[in-house]
Amino acid sequence: MKLQKGTEPSAALHGKWYDDACGTAFGLEVLGERWSMLVVRELMLGSRRFSDLRASLPGISAKVLTERLEGLERAGVLVRRQLPPPGKVQVYELTEWGLLAEPAIQELGRWAARSPRHDPTLPLSPVSLMLSLRTMVDREKAAAVQMNVGFEIGDDHFLAEIGGGNIEVRRAPTTGAELRFRAPAAPLLAGLIYGKVPADALPWLEIEGGEELRGRFLDIFQLPPKVGS
């Protein structure tokens, strides 16, 4: 550990990228480095291990992930926690403030999805898809719906509770859900929900629950309209 100044990665506490009182500029100091916002996205539905994050972020290297986690911890967005024994593994978890970033992340996604250039067929992480439900739900239509829906995507299990025009999603066993989807990977499900690919064209997808229920569920989601041009 040398003591030269300037040795530290600016990722550290950058704080001096922009010299600007604007909240957006400060937000960018915290979440504006490459990958940072996507790391936060992956933590949005609960704590994750280093290797979980790596697996969900195709292309990120161990070095960069380490640096981003350090930066985000220093900024107060997440904390590193040692799970109690047995297990005793280390996980990363959003702070209260970190959790509050969801609307900002959502708005950016909603805006970007309106571009004709957005390619929804790329790979997609399970968390990404689950969060998108909250972004893309049509709250008017959802107001008339009340149901619990389970999702088993690979080894990740989520429960979505729809009611009162709102939708909550959390990691939980899918037992007790009236409708349950099981798929090996998220893009498959995305095809069903957003691509409106018929279920029988997706052989690797298992669905438990009535046809009518499924229809009512699928009906409340839609991508935002593409902008002109």
Add this chain to the structure above:
Amino acid sequence: MKLQKGTEPSAALHGKWYDDACGTAFGLEVLGERWSMLVVRELMLGSRRFSDLRASLPGISAKVLTERLEGLERAGVLVRRQLPPPGKVQVYELTEWGLLAEPAIQELGRWAARSPRHDPTLPLSPVSLMLSLRTMVDREKAAAVQMNVGFEIGDDHFLAEIGGGNIEVRRAPTTGAELRFRAPAAPLLAGLIYGKVPADALPWLEIEGGEELRGRFLDIFQLPPKVGS
């Protein structure tokens, strides 16, 4: 102009930073490079020239600004326009889609402003301050207010129309405003509005309009509560 591959700035149409169908990831491909989102912020209240942008973004270099403008144009966020003679200067202007980014930029700012580490005393551009009015307005309180407020910050003139719980801001002469603020720079006004610095402690600030009117105006803005920790 050599024809080597890889010579092009990845800023170009990067499109391959993240390989991720998530809308947020695509949003980051477009606005996630350093400075990009702040350039868009500066254009949010109308077209600006190259030198205007440089002046509003302390620290950006001509090179980087050129690169960002190219990237944003290619992505469809802004267009370059030749103003009709006389004048015949070149300006940059958001597209319909670019204009729609306001909520995303706002949400990031609103979130960041909740950090105890946010320093609101740094420099601030006029546009930044004007946009913050839309972000920080308390719509409940504003519902009872109906007025036009003018701002003259250096050479930038804005008119804010408050009514129906909403606030619109645009570049316009301040004639006809019931209340008018004039200041050499934005931070001064920010101190008055958000810092609740008393007006008589700000000698470089001119205010035209009744004391009571001014009080009702200032009352509808406040920074979001800081988060615990």
Add this chain to the structure above:
DNA sequence: CAGAATCCCATTCGATACTG
């Protein structure tokens, strides 16, 4: 598996100088 430490090249940045 969860990182820390090294190595090293490609990219990016900012400053300065230059141009139509």
Add this chain to the structure above:
DNA sequence: CAGTATCGAATGGGATTCTG
């Protein structure tokens, strides 16, 4: 004014290796 051109310095990030 609106950029280009160039250059040295800083940074970024992939690959690899090492450790507990």
